[in-house]
Amino acid sequence: MAAENASSMTLFFDPADAETGRVERAMREADLAFRRIDISTNKLMARAATYLSGSSTFPQLFVGDLNIERCDIEPLAQDGSLAALSGHKTDRIDLAALSSEGLETAVEPINLSDLIPVKDGRDDREPETWPMLQFFSRLFGFWPNMCSPLYRWPQAYKLSFYCQHMPAMAEALELLGHRTTTSVALSASHRYGCRYSLIHAAVAGGERSLETAREFSQSLREGANGTGGPPDLRKSCIDLAARSVTNSVADEHLAAMASVSSDASEANRRVSAVAAIAASFGFLNVFCSLSGVEPEGHWTCQANKHAGFDVGAAAREGPVFPLPDYAPPKGRTPTLDGMLDTYRANVEDAGGVEAYCRRELGIMPRWIGLWPEGGRALHAYFYTEMMQTRTHERIPSELRHLMAHVSAAARDHSYLASFEGWQAWRTGGADTWSLDRLRHAYDASRMRFVPSGLYNARERAALKLAWVSAQIPARAPRRWIQDAAEHFDPEELVQLLTTSAVAGLTQRFCAIARPSTEGMIRSFFKEHGLPSDALSMRYPLDGVMGTSTL
Structure with missing residues (x-):
């Protein structure tokens, strides 16, 4: 105990997290002494760890004032790096110097979208945007909330739609079908924790996507993450999409796709299609989560009521930017294919x-x-x-x-x-x-x-x-x-x-x-x-x- 109290290492942990046991075992096997702080019974210390590291997930380790990120503790303990670091950093973090009031303010989340004034693109006079507006009107009936901040960089607004999302979606729908493509979007967004994208994936396709979302949410409640039972195409795609978020795809997961495909060529095309649609949702997940943009209220209600998700209360009842029956200005209108x-x-x-x-x-x-x-x-x-x-x-x-x-x-x-x-x-x-x-x-x-x-x-x-x-x-x-x-x-x-x-x-x-x-x-x-x-x-x-x- 004396060695732990004198150690420059401080481990913030939640005993309910399964990773805590693995981390502590790896550190003890490496003969490392460390101070333990249970954040489940000490919210002040939980805020202190987030303040110091920028992360709200646990366990977290500090060697002196150097934060060792959650996924790195075990490998650095096993290869001797933590021992080497502790020899150079002998002073541990001074938690007593952190005030409760200051910590609470410092770790509260900021919605960057609140700092970006609303910009409405529904009346854009640039012809290149008209096929986008026609698409949103026909499919959604509104201009998506995430478009408002993105519209401030017109090239990103247009090119992310035309050059990334549309071709990726077309490829996935052709090779995987609507149900599996929707499942990939749900899986990636759920694993990342992006509320906005999860709601859109569940509701955008009407009853078809809502039915898929109900199946997916049911599998989550059963603890299967959409992948329980014998392998099939949809389950293999769901697994790949979730693993793309955590960068944990291994040979065995690609082999699962091969096992449900007719030949190597078909398997490779399917894997590429999953990768491209997962990539699109990588863009959407990060942009929407980091900006803090709010999902449309009526779609939030539909996701809660009909998709089986608990995605929180709606900020408002209807869309912020209604776009029913959009017709572009008169003149020569570009087409989506054009x-x-x-x-x-x-x-x-x-x-x-x-x-x-x-x-x-x-x-x-x-x-x-x-x-x-x-x-x-x-x-x-x-x-x-x-x-x-x-x-x-x-x-x-x-x-x-x-x-x-x-x-x-x-x-x-x-x-x-x-x-x-x-x-x-x-x-x-x-x-x-x-x-x-x-x-x-x-x-x-x-x-x-x-x-x-x-x-x-x-x-x-x-x-x-x-x-x-x-x-x-x-x-x-x-x-x-x-x-x-x-x-x-x-x-x-x-x-x-x-x-x-x-x-x-x-x-x-x-x-x-x-x-x-x-x-x-x-x-x-x-x-x-x-x-x-x-x-x-x-x-x-x-x-x-x-x-x-x-």
Whole structure:
């Protein structure tokens, strides 16, 4: 007991969480002494842990003032890294210095949508948006609430619809059918904890999607998560979608899809279709959860009453932006297919997807090569327009790639963390300065020490937001989000939110597609002594890691 009281390690835990036992066992097997704090009986300490870490999930470990994220405690205990860290960090966090009143305010969530004035796009005079409005009117009868903040970045508003969601949905409906496609959307949104997307997935298809939602919610109540019983196509897809959120897809889960397909080609097409629709909901889940946008009231009521979900009370009775019987202004109106052809032509005119990617990104990313062929050119165009230097962007491309790098590292996506890190270095000037910024990006996102002058306050705020966006769910505690709210105007906030959403999109796809790191990027990380696996990016234990500024 004396050793535990003197230890620099502090474990915040909830005894009801099954992971607590595994974590404590791993630490004791590594002969590590640590102070234990039961947050189930001490709400003040629960708030203290969230204040210090930015996360509301437990268990949480601190070595001195350095937070060890929940999923990392066991591997770092087993490989000796925690013991090494404890030898360097002998002072433990001073919990007595934290006031109850200050903690309560600091950890309350911020809805960033409250900081972004409402902007109504129903009367848009831009012809490119008219097919979207016709689609929303015909399918929903209203303009979705999430469109209001997204509309502040017109390119993101249009391209996410035309180049990502529509082709992904079309591919999934063709290969998987309506019931399974709806199940994939429900599974991904439920696992992430996105109320807005869960309601939309349950209600958007009318009685067909409501029936699927009832089946899914019933399986949740039975503890099967929609995957109980013998394997079939729908259950395999549900499982892949949920695992894409947690980046836990393994060979056995892909083999399950093969077992319910007629041949390898069909299995691969189905896996790609699930990955693409899961990716779309990666974008929607992150954007809606991080912004805090409220779901439409009447759909909330339908989900509660007819889908078997308890999604909370509706903020209002009806839609905020009704859009019945929309008719575009008179004149030549683009068609949905025509818009897809227009965007696809930007890639085809460059010589195809590979030539376009090499021109824009300096490389053909392996994940884009694995994207379903029918939507590959559109996805490549969407990604580059959102992430590369463009006249419509307010946030530098280098910072957006650093945000995606941080988000991928936080979610243990080594491939994407490496790819986005290389892109950040490349767009930042490909020099020593950009290399140092990459080396310390994750430290900056976690409020650790970084060399003076490397990041300004705006950039630190953006990187902290990127880290929060990678949490499940993406809860936005005031202390970790307030800086972004203070340093960025509404249009810039939307671009930060969209960047985080694009990172969520690519992570979901890569969790299922599992591309290997490109040789050029692997050589870059090796040449410059940079860690290429996400765990080492989070905890560079070679002396690079500085003292926390918590």
